[in-house]
Amino acid sequence: MLDWKLLHSEYLYKDDWLTARKDRCLTPAGKIVDPYYVLEYPNWVNGVAIAEDGKVIMVRQYRHGYGQTILEIPGGAMDPTDASPETAMRRELLEETGYAFEQLTPLGDICPNPASSNNLTYMFLATGGKKVQEQQLDQNEEIEIVHITLEELVQLMQTNQIRQSLHVTCIYYALEKIRSKK
Template sequence: MSDLTWKTLSSEYLFKENWFTVRKDKCEKPDGKIIDSYYVFEFPEWATGFPVTEDGKIILVKQYRQALGEVCIEIPGGCVDDTDATPEDGIRRELLEETGYAFETVHYLGRTSANPSTNSNLMHMFIALGGRKIQEQVLDHNEEIEVFEVTMDELLQLLEERRIVQSMHMTTIFYALRYLDKLKYAP
């Protein structure tokens, strides 16, 4: 197989903030063709978790999403902070902050990208098992998150009704259901 990797010749930052940075790269393709303006969005690493309580309920959250203009049903997650040693530390912190639940075990399900053609970061996916509420939520100043629990059948009904629209959360849910052996494949 041939090498498809591009060489970055230069980079220029057009906008730079903690949560969103835009970079313009000048690249050279393996065939020598120059791409003068390739735009990259830089975000922090993300982590999301499929949280399951001690009694087998799945924890979901509802929050308003300004870009879509809707209240969305999601699973908890967020940015992996500089203070988090690992993505697992990040998801454990996010789960505790957003839901008030701590978990006995957390298993890594893999990584995914929202859009590898434009976004530089990854989202790390986890399943968290044995959750129990140990504190109240500790939310950021702009967060308003409603926490609720559903049974597996209720979650599957939400999926059937296409009520969860956050695609990266759907990816995590898919891998979590696979981990829990809840997906059946036809031969």
């Protein structure tokens, strides 16, 4: 067994978007690890969204941490009121794109950074999208909708044009799911 034992935990900072804590841990070999910093985040969702016409719905937005505007798939943080990851994904798709989807296929979940973060990202393939409303963006969001073909998405992946690593992972899972259905 390689699991560490948590001996003590102290919160250093708590906010809506970032919580940082300092842990004191004991390894199976008897070594004390102090401090070990952990960032707590809500779980996230993201999804490859395909409209009724077969086009992939992408979002382009500025990402301040990276300092550039980039092309991504829709997604975001789960709210405490979201009953499930699927509920959160449907909400994010509607808010960011204005589209509702006939089917959401779960593609699994991944750890964004298990060395220092405590959350999961749930991935989906959303199909049968219909435009049902205008975007309902958060105060700090400015999102441009971009429609591309699956072939263009593959080309973007092959040329390293998608920069968000969690989105790259979801896209690969979605493309594999699409290939396996053919």
